[in-house]
Amino acid sequence: MWNRERFDLKVRLTLRVAAISAACFAAISAYFLVTTDRAAHARIDGIAAIVAKTLELQQGKVLWTASPRSDFPNLDPVSAYVMTPGLCLAFRGPGGDMLQRFCSGAPVAEDPPPQIFTAFYRGLFDPGREAARPVILRGTKLGDAVVSVDPAVQTAEAWHEAGRLMLALTIALPLLCVLVYAALARALRPTRMIRSGLEQIAAGDLTARLPPFDLAELSAVRDVFNHLAESLDTALAERAELTRKLIALQDEERRHLARELHDEFGQSLAAIRALASSARQTAAQDCPSLLGECDGIARTATGMMETLRGALFRLRPPDVEELGLVASLEGLVAGWNGRSRGETRYTIRFDGTFETLPATISANIYRIVQEALTNAAKHAGATRVNLELAMHADEIALAIDDDGRSHDPAAKSGMGLLGMRERVAALRGRLSFEAGPNGGSALRVVIPLATATPHALEHAA
Template sequence: MQNRSLKAGLSWLIAFALLAMLVVNVAILVFHAGPRVRDEADNTERLARELIIAELAGLQESVDPLPDLRRRFDNRERFRHIKVQFLSRNESYPVIVAQSSVDQRSDIPKWFVSFVAPSPRVSVIPAVIRGVRYGNIVIASYPVDEVAEIWSDVISLATASLVATLIFMGVVLLLVRRSLAPLDALASGLARLERGESNVRLTLKGAREFGDIATRLNSLGRTLDRVRGENQDLLQRLVRVQDDERRGIARDLHDEAGPCLFAIRAGASTLVETMSEEKLDLSLGRKAVVEIQRAGEALQDVVRRMLDQLRPPGLSELGLQAALQSLVVNWRGMRDDLDLTLECSDDLEPLDEAVALTAYRLVQEALTNIYRHSEATRAWVSVRSTRRTAPGEGGRSLDIIVEDNGVGFSGEGGKGLGLLGMTERVKAFDGSISVAERPGGGARIEARLPLGGREHLA
């Protein structure tokens, strides 16, 4: 199931928080309404008692107190929230209690009444005039007005708070949506990058965090554009390298294998002509055989050299160390004026064939550059298996170092397509390679290939 969007999540969170605040405010008002009603009823009842007692004192001189008592205290509603009534001695007061109940108000919810309004209370003051008790003055609590006022306040506050909450919620949600609007532009930019579009750049306005994300996304776009350009340039270079290799093979076949084949054909023709004569010329036939033998040996050398370029001899069968030793011996035979030294550790075997082939090609290309361009008199090749103990470099690696005391690299021009191809191949193994000037003169090529048991294509 798709997750809810950030905008929707924030909107619902803000709405819930504002509604919760509204509910809390109303609950606080309702919670304090009960004590308010009770205090108002107690104060009114206390004041009424004092006034009734004072009026009874004024009736002590009355000749006929009973009519005066009924006139003054029969259904007296001078007091707010209470009822005062005079009852003779033979009258009871449950009727006034029922009349004082707030349950008679249909416009007030029952739950609010039961929570806020106190239970009806009745207090009795004996109506005694000159020592004679004529009846009772009954005071019944009647808080219906106060409860109605509080309920009206609750409704007004809730309505005003709800309107204010809705307005505030609308403003906040609008601000949230405007603040999160850059997310749409970010999503669009990422989608364009995913589709492989180039020159993706974002200009965002808003919070600083969105600006930082846009800056990093623009940097990612520039990096991808650069990598795409480098890959295109590399593909073009690789195509040129393949064409150069094909032209080199064709040149070797034409310049070296061609004359050998011609010599073999010429010798074979001489043998045929000699054998067709009535009297054989053994010396001429022997000379033709010798020429054919020499041409065959030369052709064999050409084929061996071409095979060496295509696939190192003995690498799969004998291992990297033996293949490197054979390579160094061949280079030494080509130039006597170059002192070439090879050092290999004893724990090179077994190696993954792809790693071994990469190491061999790297050394081969480095020696080719030394022989062709360096004008060096000494060269050193070191191939060692090393265990890394630094943080983040756990495991073993194959370290390759090729140095010479020649003229070094003249800027980037000295780094040919061969080394460029080796650089890409080393990076394919998550390795590293550096090509730099050697202290004291000359060049230094250093490469490191991880040996973590990972499988790579040759």
């Protein structure tokens, strides 16, 4: 519903300015055309009035002198003063007949108006319209003085007055659009910085800040942006600190549980196995029929001790700080290869040097890999699991790929993935778990080293 076509802001504003400018230009041109038409009609109305007055004086002179010879109407005297190219003077008698008509020829225009302008002007203003004034003497109407202008001449005059202005405005409009676009591009140049800052925020870089801007509106956006980025940074830092404390508490609980299992349950299993061995010796002498039961008790106790040893290993991993991250992960992978008995093949590859990595980061990476391998073994049903750990200048990248089931809901919503997300969030890193390009699942973890300071990680593991 909201997928409307997008336009560049500069283009949209330029088009709006162009539309408003075009409307203004059209209004100015229309004003000049109307003014020119009114001036033309006012001029011929004035000429008609002069011609009518002149004819009245002519007839009055005839009556005053009582001359038997009358040359009324005579338009020659007045034509010498008012005649212009394309102008027609005429006298129309009371019966409507033209008694005399005198017209000057229309000059050949060197720059005739365009046909589209001629058609537009003639359709809108009706050039060539007559102006008539009555000739009255002693209350008697003798006829009408009629004045008109050749439509072609009036159209040419209108084009000369207003058409050239329209042409100039037509040429000026694209130039104005270019200038407006350039001005908007310069004024909106800071929007690229705002977009870049938003992209940094979206990528997880909450250190992005915007510089001061000249425009008040953009300065307001800058203030809100910087305040929001600072608030998000503070909120995520507090969340990461809380997550680190929760992880530290969880690991302490695991260590406590591992000690309790080792000290209490482990000793009990060892005692059961010792008692089963003693009972077997006694049964061998007194009751040989109980040897099978004694061996079964010993085997059960041995199996439970192996299960307990695996649980203790997962609850309390080896000292990563003492062995090193590489050796610890290689041991972890070797253990999974041994327990899988060839059903699943686990491989690991390292790229870079990890000796200088802080112990807290090493411990968390070990836990993340441990949870990932457990997920792959429990939910994916994979036959191949590949791990790659790479050290870069400012981050550590972990990639785990398998060929198992990629759409198992348990693998995406289980406690193992939740624990990995918590640890990655505590290190201000990024985690993604998606279907692999060739089937299976792909886990990607990126941990930045810039934020992994000892102060920030003192409770992480």
